[in-house]
Amino acid sequence: xxxxxxxxxxxxxxxxxxxxASHLVRYQxxxxxxxxxxxxSQYQNVLVLGGGxxxxxxAVLDGxxxxxxxxxxxxxxxxxxxxxxxxxxxxxxxxxxxHCISCGWWGLENLALIPGTVGAAPVQNIGAYxxxxxxxxxxxxxxxxxxxxxxxxxAQQCEFSYRTSYFKQQPPGQWLILSVRFSLPRQWSxxxxxxxxxxxxxxxxxxxxxxxxxxxxxxxxxRRSKLPDPAVLGNAGSFFKNPVVSAQTxxxxxxxxxxxxxxxxxxxxxxxxxxxxIDQAGWKGxxxxxxxxxxxQALVLVNHGGATAxxxxxxAHAIQDDVQQRFGVKLEQEPVNS
Ligand code: EPU
Numbered sequence: 258x259x260x261x262x263x264x265x266x267x268x269x270x271x272x273x274x275x276x277x278a279s280h281l282v283r284y285q286x287x288x289x290x291x292x293x294x295x296x297x298s299q300y301q302n303v304l305v306l307g308g309g310x311x312x313x314x315x316a317v318l319d320g321x322x323x324x325x326x327x328x329x330x331x332x333x334x335x336x337x338x339x340x341x342x343x344x345x346x347x348x349x350x351x352x353x354x355x356h357c358i359s360c361g362w363w364g365l366e367n368l369a370l371i372p373g374t375v376g377a378a379p380v381q382n383i384g385a386y387x388x389x390x391x392x393x394x395x396x397x398x399x400x401x402x403x404x405x406x407x408x409x410x411x412a413q414q415c416e417f418s419y420r421t422s423y424f425k426q427q428p429p430g431q432w433l434i435l436s437v438r439f440s441l442p443r444q445w446s447x448x449x450x451x452x453x454x455x456x457x458x459x460x461x462x463x464x465x466x467x468x469x470x471x472x473x474x475x476x477x478x479x480r481r482s483k484l485p486d487p488a489v490l491g492n493a494g495s496f497f498k499n500p501v502v503s504a505q506t507x508x509x510x511x512x513x514x515x516x517x518x519x520x521x522x523x524x525x526x527x528x529x530x531x532x533x534x535i536d537q538a539g540w541k542g543x544x545x546x547x548x549x550x551x552x553x554q555a556l557v558l559v560n561h562g563g564a565t566a567x568x569x570x571x572x573a574h575a576i577q578d579d580v581q582q583r584f585g586v587k588l589e590q591e592p593v594n595s
Contacts, residue, residue, distance in 0.1 A: 270309035273491030303430025307377035346376025363469035391417035491560030532556035
């Protein structure tokens with residue numbers, strides 16, 4: 258039985274924006290799917306909400322909000338080379354990674370402490386410290402809320418690329434991701450190419466004896482040192498994507514800004530560190546009313562208290578305009594406007 262309630266979502270979005278859902282339903286078990294589909298058909302607007310860590314919510318959400326709270330983790334299959342692990346969409350991402358490491362299913366440790374749920378992770382193809390979700394992805398099960406069909410989708414069908422997927426291109430209420438399966442190599446080797454990891458004292462000391470738990474701890478340590486804890490200071494992680502530009506644009510910028518931070522990409526393109534551009538433009542630590550730019554990572558916008566979606570948008574536009582004017586580079590917003 259599903260009940261529709263009205264719920265204050267202020268503590269259910271990591272930016273901490275004051276928001277209320279007029280009609281909210283909690284999805285907790287696969288058995289609820291039939292009733293859920295019947296309910297969805299009565300609404301024009303549907304929003305699927307996971308951990309609320311990548312959304313900008315308006316003050317009132319009139320449509321139906323589906324809060325995904327399904328739980329469960331299991332080893333689906335052991336092949337000669339991989340553990341195939343399945344998690345229900347409502348599992349908390351960080352706890353899931355922690356659990357996998359405790360079970361000896363290694364390979365997700367670089368993605369520790371990313372806020373949000375398992376079901377939201379493929380939508381924006383989460384990534385950090387040298388690993389992106391698609392590198393460990395096996396498949397997922399999702400329900401098309403318009404047709405009522407439940408399908409299994411491969412990595413190819415999910416169309417993953419940098420911080421995006423097939424799902425991010427679809428209307429917000431179109432798909433409900435039910436569970437996600439990961440393919441974790443039995444033969445583990447640490448991914449330590451990221452400069453912050455190479456410098457980390459625990460990893461330097463561990464040398465060749467390093468294990469996944471140590472990488473997990475180091476990643477948590479690095480994230481805590483520069484990214485604000487949403488429970489203390491509202492934020493949605495990186496607010497902009499790192500822009501990918503042509504070699505020509507990169508060379509032109511480098512001539513003017515020799516300290517420019519960029520990473521070569523496939524096809525001769527370059528990914529620019531948006532945090533560096535915003536920092537250079539003087540925004541780090543700046544405030545605009547109740548919102549501001551984090552003082553240790555310029556890519557993160559923060560809510561100092563009492564902010565609305567509009568405050569966030571105003572600051573984001575001011576930064577986008579300034580960066581465009583100074584560097585001729587367009588910054589694309591990462592979190593979704595709901
Ligand atoms: N930088 C500055 N000033 C700043 C911030 C960054 O100069 O204020 C420079 C840094 O010195 C560094 C470069 O920019 O040379 C890159 O910074 P960092 O290593 O912190 O990574 P990032 O590119 O800002 C990306 C992801 C993060 C992820 C980290 C680590 C995106 C949009 N962001 O940030 O993901 O944790 O790399 O892999 O790709 C997220 O998506 O929410 C997120 C936090």
